[in-house]
Amino acid sequence: MRPDDVGQVAFDWFQAQPGCMLLAVADAQARPVGQLERTSFLLRFGSQYGNAIYARRPVSLTMEPVNLMIEADDDAVEFAERALDLFADELWRGFIIVDQGRYLGVSGMIELLRATTQERTSNARKLRSLADDLRKSNRALERQRRLAEAVIEHIPSLIAVRGQRDGTLRLINRAGAEMMGKLNEKVMRRSAVASRPGDMMQQILRADATLARQPPAMPCDLTFTIPGAMQQRIIRAMQIPIPMPDDDALTLTIAEDVTEVRRATSRIEELALFDVLTGLPNRVQLNNRLISLLDTEVSGAMARPEVALIAIDLDRFKMVNDTFGHDAGDMVLREMAARLRLAVRPEDLSVRIGGDEFAVLVSAPSLATLSEIVAQRLCESMKQPFHIRDKIVHLGGSIGIAIYPHDCQNADELMKHADMAMYDAKANGKGTWRRFSPGMREGLEQRSALEMELRQALARGQLAIHLQPQMDIADRRISGFECLARWTHPDLGQVPPAVFIPLAEDIGLIGELGEWIIQQSCRIGRTLPAGMSIAVNVSAVQFRLPGLVECIQAALADSGLEADRLELEVTESMLIADEAQVMISFNRLKALGVRIALDDFGTGFASFTYLKRYAFDKIKIDRSFVSGLPQDASSRAIVSAVAVLGSQLGAVVTAEGVETDVQYEALERLGCMQVQGYLIGRPSADPYQYLQPPYGQKRMA
Ligand code: C2E
Ligand code: CA
Ligand code: CA
Numbered sequence: 001m002r003p004d005d006v007g008q009v010a011f012d013w014f015q016a017q018p019g020c021m022l023l024a025v026a027d028a029q030a031r032p033v034g035q036l037e038r039t040s041f042l043l044r045f046g047s048q049y050g051n052a053i054y055a056r057r058p059v060s061l062t063m064e065p066v067n068l069m070i071e072a073d074d075d076a077v078e079f080a081e082r083a084l085d086l087f088a089d090e091l092w093r094g095f096i097i098v099d100q101g102r103y104l105g106v107s108g109m110i111e112l113l114r115a116t117t118q119e120r121t122s123n124a125r126k127l128r129s130l131a132d133d134l135r136k137s138n139r140a141l142e143r144q145r146r147l148a149e150a151v152i153e154h155i156p157s158l159i160a161v162r163g164q165r166d167g168t169l170r171l172i173n174r175a176g177a178e179m180m181g182k183l184n185e186k187v188m189r190r191s192a193v194a195s196r197p198g199d200m201m202q203q204i205l206r207a208d209a210t211l212a213r214q215p216p217a218m219p220c221d222l223t224f225t226i227p228g229a230m231q232q233r234i235i236r237a238m239q240i241p242i243p244m245p246d247d248d249a250l251t252l253t254i255a256e257d258v259t260e261v262r263r264a265t266s267r268i269e270e271l272a273l274f275d276v277l278t279g280l281p282n283r284v285q286l287n288n289r290l291i292s293l294l295d296t297e298v299s300g301a302m303a304r305p306e307v308a309l310i311a312i313d314l315d316r317f318k319m320v321n322d323t324f325g326h327d328a329g330d331m332v333l334r335e336m337a338a339r340l341r342l343a344v345r346p347e348d349l350s351v352r353i354g355g356d357e358f359a360v361l362v363s364a365p366s367l368a369t370l371s372e373i374v375a376q377r378l379c380e381s382m383k384q385p386f387h388i389r390d391k392i393v394h395l396g397g398s399i400g401i402a403i404y405p406h407d408c409q410n411a412d413e414l415m416k417h418a419d420m421a422m423y424d425a426k427a428n429g430k431g432t433w434r435r436f437s438p439g440m441r442e443g444l445e446q447r448s449a450l451e452m453e454l455r456q457a458l459a460r461g462q463l464a465i466h467l468q469p470q471m472d473i474a475d476r477r478i479s480g481f482e483c484l485a486r487w488t489h490p491d492l493g494q495v496p497p498a499v500f501i502p503l504a505e506d507i508g509l510i511g512e513l514g515e516w517i518i519q520q521s522c523r524i525g526r527t528l529p530a531g532m533s534i535a536v537n538v539s540a541v542q543f544r545l546p547g548l549v550e551c552i553q554a555a556l557a558d559s560g561l562e563a564d565r566l567e568l569e570v571t572e573s574m575l576i577a578d579e580a581q582v583m584i585s586f587n588r589l590k591a592l593g594v595r596i597a598l599d600d601f602g603t604g605f606a607s608f609t610y611l612k613r614y615a616f617d618k619i620k621i622d623r624s625f626v627s628g629l630p631q632d633a634s635s636r637a638i639v640s641a642v643a644v645l646g647s648q649l650g651a652v653v654t655a656e657g658v659e660t661d662v663q664y665e666a667l668e669r670l671g672c673m674q675v676q677g678y679l680i681g682r683p684s685a686d687p688y689q690y691l692q693p694p695y696g697q698k699r700m701a
Contacts, residue, residue, distance in 0.1 A: 014038050070097050097131055158255040163248060164241070170250065179235075179257060180204070200226070211239045211253070221258070233259045275352040277330055278337035286351045289361055290411035294404060308371035310360040311400040311418035312340075312378060315430040317356035319544065320386075320393060323581060328388045332356075332395070339381045344374060359418070367403055368435075375399045375433035383431060391579065398425040399433035407436045420444055427502070451507050453489065454500055458516055462488050465520050466683035469690040470535070470654065470676045473668050478690055480533035482569070482676060483521040484683045485513075505541040514542040515551050522559035522566065529691065535567040535597060540574040544581070549588045556592070563593030567618065571599045575610055586614060597654070602638060616651050621672070623657025630666035643671035 070079055152159055158176035162169055172180075207222040214220050219238040226233055237255035244250055275282045293307055314336060321329040333356065340350045340358055349361040360378075362371050382397035400421025408414045421436040423444060428434070457463050467481035487495045504510040518536055525534035542548065556563055568589065575582060589596060597618035598611070602625055611619070621642055628635035639655070646653035655667045658677030667675060681690045 010036050010041060014042060097134075156256075158237075158253065160253045160255075161242070162251050162253070164251050165247075165249070176255070179255065200224070207235070207237065211237055214238065216240055221262075231259070233257055234262045275337075278334055278352050280337050280340070280350055280352045280358070282351055283353050286349065286353070286359060286361060287411070289349050290414065293363065294411045294414075305363050306367045306404060306406075307414070308362040308367045308401055308403045309414050309418040310362065310371055310375055310378070310433075311353075311402075311415075311422040312358040312360070312382075313398050313422050313426065314356035314382065315396045315398055315426070316393075317395065319541075320388070320395070323544065324388055324391070324393075331388050332386050332393075335386055336382070339384075340378070343377045343381050348374075368406075371401050371403065372433070372435070375401055379431065379433055394573075396431035398422055398430050400425055400436065401433065402436040423447075426506075447503070450495070450500070451503060454487070454503055454507070455509060457487055457489075457500075458513065462490070463513075463516070464488070464685060465517065465524060466685050467524065467534070467687040468676060468683035469681040469687070470674055471680045472674050473672060478532070478680075479674070480535060480565075480567070481528070481687050481690075482535040482683075483517070483524070483537070485517050485537075486683075486685075501539060505539060510539060510542050511545050511547075514538065514545075515555075518552060519555045519558065522555040522561045524687075525565055526559045526561045528687065531565075533565045533567055533595075534561075535569050537569045537599065538574075540571060543570055543574045543585065549585060549592070552589065552594060553592060564595065567595040567597050569597045569599040569620065572601070572603075572610065575614075583614075590615065597652075600656075601642065611645060611649060611651075616649070618652040618654055618674075619646050620654045620656050620676075623677075626655050626657045626663055626667070626677070627659075629663045636666070636670060639667065639672060640670040643673075646673070647671070 152171070152173050155173060156175050158179045159171070159173040160169065160176050161171040203224050207224070210220065210222060217238055217240050219236050222235045222237055224233045224235060234257070235255050236258045237253060240252045240254070242250040242252055273282060273285050274280065290307075293305060314332070317329065317332065320332050333352070336356075336358065337350075337352065340360070344350045344360050345362075348363070351359050351361070353359050360374060362374060364370050378399055379397065382395060385392040385394050400418045400423070402408055402414050402417035402421055404411075404414045408417050417436040417440075420440045421434040424440045425432050425434040427443075427447060434440075464486045465483050466486050467483055469478045470480045470482060471477065472479045485497050485501070487497070487500050489495050501510070501513075504513045518538075521534055521536045525532070528534070538548070552566070552568075555561075556566065586596065595617035596614075597620055598614075598616045599620050600622045601619050603622045619642055621639055625635045625638050629639070630636065643653050652673050653671070654674035654676060655663075655672045656676050658664055658667065658675045658679045660679060663677075664675060664679060684690075
């Protein structure tokens with residue numbers, strides 16, 4: 001409003017309101033700036049200046065340079081009485097009510113006088129409460145402002161506000177100032193120019209540019225290299241535009257240092273990728289690597305590489321856990337991981353799949369050969385004894401190889417087929433490796449069918465005991481029989497014990513099966529002529545089962561067979577287990593009066609030291625040494641050494657698999673005491689045929 005208009009409005013107002021003594025004047029922004037007093041206004045308006053009273057000057061000129069002010073807290077009545085004496089003239093023009101110097105409003109003396117004369121107290125109260133209300137609302141506003149400020153200051157994220165047009169910093173909170181360091185102000189004001197690449201400021205400018213490209217309020221991670229510090233900081237930031245009147249749009253930036261959070265997250269991710277026990281990468285990493293190598297969507301349509309997966313499974317690991325406890329099992333697994341690291345090139349991925357299963361992913365040219373070399377090396381490595389505290393155990397491992405794309409079409413199949421090959425290796429004697437072949441699937445299916453049928457074989461009466469004669473060389477008489485289990489399958493016919501005995505061990509059936517074999521053998525043994533003994537095979541797994549001694553005791557008691565007519569044939573693999581435990585069972589059996597023979601001597605790992613430690617009653621030289629006789633010099637050397645050792649230890653030395661006369665003669669010459677083999681007689685359901693006259697005599701030409 002122009003000054004002359006102000007004059008006109010004021011004049012009209014005073015005319016219309018004869019009681020109005022005072023008018024407040026506001027400036028262009030509607031802020032109260034002062035007052036117009038009726039009398040002096042009219043005087044000036046009428047006589048001195050006329051319509052041009054304000055002479056087009058700013059309204060502020062109409063005010064007294066110094067206004068009479070009254071603190072809102074002052075007692076209005078007291079003030080009026082006191083002030084009337086002193087500045088009667090001034091007071092008529094009104095005064096400004098303030099609160100600690102801040103403008104609250106204007107008032108006139110008339111109201112005050114009215115208050116003093118008529119409703120002194122109530123008006124004074126009204127005036128006071130008016131002042132109070134004004135003050136309160138101002139204080140509430142102030143509190144609001146302080147609250148907002150305090151909140152912004154205490155937010156632990158960076159809060160910064162800049163003008164969009166010129167980029168100047170309007171606000172930054174404490175966390176923001178700390179985060180950006182001293183540079184922030186310069187940068188925010190765009191007043192400095194980055195000097196070197198990697199310079200903090202250049203990084204911030206680059207981050208700004210990145211944020212500006214993001215959709216509003218969409219956070220993104222920015223990386224900063226702090227000069228002088230080794231580590232990078234990760235800042236998660238977003239920008240939000242704030243429209244403002246007067247074209248003064250602002251940009252709000254919210255940012256947070258997430259370095260520690262990200263680091264913790266990546267540590268958790270790392271944990272999820274590695275096996276805690278061995279520190280080897282785990283199955284997740286294997287899957288990831290396979291996906292990145294073989295998944296078309298990830299690798300694109302480019303030629304995919306050849307990869308070989310080697311699946312590894314420790315043999316007899318369950319025995320370690322069962323016999324020595326889980327700590328021992330853990331030790332073996334860690335040791336296994338160390339061997340894996342040694343045997344495998346660093347560029348290949350070695351993982352622990354879980355339990356005692358490991359795998360190696362090999363990618364290289366001429367893969368088939370390489371993976372076979374690695375598999376062979378691993379086999380050898382696993383054959384080395386494992387050390388558990390002060391004990392030594394022999395485990396070995398079975399390995400399967402599958403190669404993409406030759407053996408499979410995708411990652412899933414690659415794993416399945418490597419596993420299949422591994423199972424095939426396990427089913428075929430363990431301690432060895434196999435490359436996948438399509439026939440294996442069938443083999444495995446047959447095996448699981450066979451498992452089912454073996455479980456029922458006993459009840460269905462498909463099992464029998466055949467006896468093979470053993471002859472003493474000294475008098476050429478049959479002194480006993482080895483009992484050999486036979487399974488006649490309704491469709492497959494004879495299933496060899498070398499197949500169904502390990503199968504029974506694997507499926508946990510050997511206890512039941514072994515018990516039946518022992519009972520049946522003892523019963524047959526009882527029917528043989530007095531003095532004839534029977535030998536029953538006891539597998540290593542069976543030997544470690546609890547209750548073996550009791551089972552044998554019961555079989556002897558039930559059949560009435562004398563304990564000294566029963567011989568148990570055990571193999572060297574029995575000795576690998578917890579020695580103390582084996583020794584206890586061994587001695588308990590000996591105490592029953594049962595004899596114990598060491599079977600297949602020379603094929604295992606056991607050395608002559610075992611022969612000294614265990615008081616075996618018999619040593620059975622394996623067929624493989626007999627077949628080389630009489631030509632093979634090393635076979636001869638071994639047979640004669642065992643013969644000498646046996647006589648020193650007081651053990652009978654028996655040769656197995658004797659098929660020819662020349663073998664028999666060589667054995668006789670080398671000092672062997674007993675023979676068993678097709679030459680003497682094949683295993684048979686009818687042992688009496690070997691007892692016909694000439695009674696027990698070897699039928700040789
Ligand atoms: P083993 O204990 O070494 O048994 C001797 C094996 O050699 C038997 O094979 C027998 O038939 C065979 N054999 C005997 N004389 C000759 C010969 O002159 N030439 C040749 N080439 N072979 C001969 P079988 O019956 O197939 O048994 C194989 C293996 O199965 C046995 O080897 C034994 O380890 C296991 N086994 C057999 N029956 C039982 C059993 O009742 N319990 C347990 N735990 N294992 C058994
Ligand atoms: Ca045997
Ligand atoms: Ca044998």
